[in-house]
Amino acid sequence: MDAVLEELKAGIRKFRTDVYPENKDTYVKAASEPQKPHALIVTCADSRIDPELITQSQPGDIFVTRNVGNLVPAYGEMLGGVSAVIEYAVSALKVQHVVICGHSDCGAMKGLLHPEGLEKLPTVKSWLTNAQAALSVANSLASKDDRQSDLLRQLTEENVLLQLQHLRTHPSVAGAMAREELTISGWVYDIGKGEVRISEDGGRAFVPVTIESKGK
Structure with a gap:
């Protein structure tokens, strides 16, 4: 059995x-x-991430694609499943918002920090080149007093910001944003705390989504 x-x-x-x-x-x-999702969420394949649960979405509300490290290759570099999902969601389904959602304790980000652990995973290693620039930024911003957890948090955020840059290179996204039909944001989900921090309006800061008082 x-x-x-x-x-x-x-x-x-x-x-x-x-x-x-x-x-x-x-x-x-x-x-x-016919499905009419209002948002596309690009998130990690990590089994602990549940976009529908986190956003309390119903069937048909959100279009979701998942991959190792919540990566979006820049247009033309690795045309494939992720690019097809983005094009379909924006051009055919007319989603109004796209989210890149990273998360705490991400194995892909740990792999970037410790590439020696990827030697037996050549496909994963190649895929993670789409996040290499984020590692460079995180390392340049790090101080000698930073703990490994601080560096991982910084890298996770920088990776989300990098993927947002890559997202803008996709023709369907660039066109929809120019017509003011589409907005985008970057999220980091803290698994242990149940907290989501969001970078929006092109900013670098990730701000927690606050819980409103029941009295309001």
Whole structure:
């Protein structure tokens, strides 16, 4: 017996018996209408990241693509799945916002800091060249007193900012932004704290999304 498959089947059964019945109208509506997501979220393949849960989105609300390190190759350098998703989301689905979402404790960022650990992962090593400039910036901003955790946090932020720069090189994105039909932002999700910090309007600072008082 495949224990992992059985665990997945158990999850499907729970979805069918508990989750689906309570949300049947939402799923039926989603299946009967063309998708119209309002945002594209480019995030990491890390299994601890759940964009729908973090944003409390319903089926059809967000278009999501995931890869190691939440990277967006500059247009023309590595045309492939990520580029196709961006083009489709912006030009066909007409999303109004694109998010690049990094996260704490990112294995890809750790790999950049310790490339010796990537020797047996040549494909990953090649893919992470799309974040090399972020490593250079993080190293240039680091001080001798910085801890490894400080450097990792800085690199994670710089990587998100770099990928936003790459995102702007995609023709579909550049055109939509010029027409003021699209905005973009960079996020860093802290897994342990449940906190999301956002860089918007072209700024470098990542500002936490505050929790509003229930009395308001």
